[in-house]
Amino acid sequence: MFNKILIANxxxxxxxxxxxxxxxxxxxxxxxxxxxxDALHVRMADEAYNVGPPPSSESYLRWERIIEAAKxxxxxxxxxxxxxLSENAEFVRHVNEAGLTFIxxxxxxxxxxxxxxxARKIAIEAGVPVVPGTNEPLSTFEEAKIxxxxxxxxxxxxxxxxxxxxxxxxxxxGKELRSALDAARSEALSSFGDESVFMEKAVxxxxxxxxxxxxxxxxxxxxxxxxxxxxxxxxxxxxxEAPSPINSAELREKMGACAVMVAKAVDYVGAGTVxxxxxxxxxxxxxxxxxxxxxVEHPVTExxxxxxxxxxxxxxAWGENLSFTQEDVKMNGHAIxxxxxxxxxxxxxxxxxxxxxxxxxxxGPGVRDDGGVYEGGEVSIFYDPMISKFAVWGRDRQQAxxxxxxxxxxxxxxxxxxxxxFFRAVMEDDVFVKGDLDTGFIPAFREREKLTQxxxxxxxxxxxxxxxxxxxGRSLMPAGQSPNGxxxxxxxxxxxxxxxxxx
Ligand code: MV4
Numbered sequence: 001m002f003n004k005i006l007i008a009n010x011x012x013x014x015x016x017x018x019x020x021x022x023x024x025x026x027x028x029x030x031x032x033x034x035x036x037x038d039a040l041h042v043r044m045a046d047e048a049y050n051v052g053p054p055p056s057s058e059s060y061l062r063w064e065r066i067i068e069a070a071k072x073x074x075x076x077x078x079x080x081x082x083x084x085l086s087e088n089a090e091f092v093r094h095v096n097e098a099g100l101t102f103i104x105x106x107x108x109x110x111x112x113x114x115x116x117x118x119a120r121k122i123a124i125e126a127g128v129p130v131v132p133g134t135n136e137p138l139s140t141f142e143e144a145k146i147x148x149x150x151x152x153x154x155x156x157x158x159x160x161x162x163x164x165x166x167x168x169x170x171x172x173x174g175k176e177l178r179s180a181l182d183a184a185r186s187e188a189l190s191s192f193g194d195e196s197v198f199m200e201k202a203v204x205x206x207x208x209x210x211x212x213x214x215x216x217x218x219x220x221x222x223x224x225x226x227x228x229x230x231x232x233x234x235x236x237x238x239x240x241e242a243p244s245p246i247n248s249a250e251l252r253e254k255m256g257a258c259a260v261m262v263a264k265a266v267d268y269v270g271a272g273t274v275x276x277x278x279x280x281x282x283x284x285x286x287x288x289x290x291x292x293x294x295x296v297e298h299p300v301t302e303x304x305x306x307x308x309x310x311x312x313x314x315x316x317a318w319g320e321n322l323s324f325t326q327e328d329v330k331m332n333g334h335a336i337x338x339x340x341x342x343x344x345x346x347x348x349x350x351x352x353x354x355x356x357x358x359x360x361x362x363x364g365p366g367v368r369d370d371g372g373v374y375e376g377g378e379v380s381i382f383y384d385p386m387i388s389k390f391a392v393w394g395r396d397r398q399q400a401x402x403x404x405x406x407x408x409x410x411x412x413x414x415x416x417x418x419x420x421x422f423f424r425a426v427m428e429d430d431v432f433v434k435g436d437l438d439t440g441f442i443p444a445f446r447e448r449e450k451l452t453q454x455x456x457x458x459x460x461x462x463x464x465x466x467x468x469x470x471x472x473g474r475s476l477m478p479a480g481q482s483p484n485g486x487x488x489x490x491x492x493x494x495x496x497x498x499x500x501x502x503x
Pocket of ligand 1: 131156163164165168200201202203204206207208229230232235277288439440
């Protein structure tokens with residue numbers, strides 16, 4: 001087995017990988033930018049190398065510095081985590097040329113899945129359903145119009161080089177087509193330097209369900225069931241679950257078989273994820289893309305399968321056979337993950353960097369916190385503001401929700417705004433509890449929230465009543481002090497009013 005691995009990443013995922021290394025008696029080497037000198041992953045690693053100034057383009061993305069650090073440390077392999085260089089085929093080639101092992105798929109598999117049209121063609125050849133649409137970029141407006149009429153509205157325009165919803169336009173009818181095509185083209189050009197777009201039939205209110213696949217270097221390919229990732233904000237996942245609330249063994253088997261066919265088609269090695277859109281109408285599913293990395297939301301799969309995906313990645317990179325067969329994979333119970341961000345949910349999820357004054361992470365059976373910060377540490381403006389992935393396991397979905405509600409009430413982060421209050425509200429939402437999820441969940445939830453929220457004067461009255469009852473010796477609550485640290489000025493006012501009234 002490897003003696004030493006370099007982790008080309010930061011934050012919680014670097015910490016997660018260091019933990020797996022430790023369990024396998026492998027030394028872990030961190031890299032860090034000037035902004036991350038005191039970061040948790042640096043403290044946890046056996047040794048650490050500075051790779052440059054704070055912006056990731058000058059540090060975590062500088063492959064030559066990362067390979068230099070690997071050589072200097074004597075590491076034999078590089079784990080890329082997710083983001084940064086994890087899906088960069090050129091980086092993989094440089095790693096291999098340096099005589100190091102890249103923990104992940106071949107650069108050829110990455111290239112094959114990197115382009116949307118290329119991935120679509122591979123899926124079609126493998127016999128996997130894709131959304132009806134064009135297999136080549138659109139040339140003229142006239143061609144687009146004829147194609148749209150053949151496919152039938154609504155249609156979706158997508159940037160060929162795209163990702164993250166950039167250059168994507170929903171077109172309801174022919175009147176909108178010209179302006180949508182122009183907009184998609186210019187957005188594709190400015191985002192990816194390539195203005196080519198293609199067309200698909202739009203799946204209305206789809207679910208986003210993905211299959212975890214795993215492959216070794218000996219041609220074994222298995223799947224580890226699905227994750228439901230429909231709850232997204234601006235194409236960023238926010239809550240993930242395994243299994244999907246649909247929880248159909250039949251659908252899982254069908255989608256799993258398709259995901260394995262895609263992995264086989266590109267001689268995949270390691271952990272990968274095959275994304276599908278699932279129609280709510282008839283549960284028909286369509287291949288969307290394959291992500292050639294370990295994903296942020298991998299813990300929910302680990303919680304229901306009991307398989308350590310990072311350990312398995314390292315074993316497979318060393319050349320071992322998969323440690324399990326398809327028959328060994330059983331989905332047990334239900335897992336839910338909330339991505340906790342340093343963002344203000346009351347102000348359109350604005351980033352909220354700063355010092356974490358106080359941190360209390362929930363404990364108890366069935367909870368898992370993949371964090372990358374510590375009390376007293378700083379959340380930097382330079383990187384993704386995700387501070388933790390908080391996951392729970394229950395015997396079924398209802399118990400998982402109950403556990404998440406309890407745990408989120410215990411979770412406390414002071415000093416910065418976080419998305420914790422948002423998750424507490426979602427866990428109480430009837431539509432979420434029913435599992436009636438689609439990619440439009442968050443905007444619809446925000447509308448429901450407005451309808452059910454107490455008015456500002458209701459909140460004043462409730463606080464004055466609570467503060468007054470304390471003044472009368474009937475409550476445990478100190479007047480003028482919030483029980484859970486929120487709305488301090490309103491509570492101070494309520495306390496002063498209560499004192500006045502009780503005199
Ligand atoms: C779609 C679609 C409906 N029909 N394609 C969004 C990002 C990119 N990965 C694919 N996306 C979509 N493609 C067709 N033919 C709806 C979406 C979509 C979406 C997909 C997954 C999760 C959230 C989403 C939010 C809006 C739109």
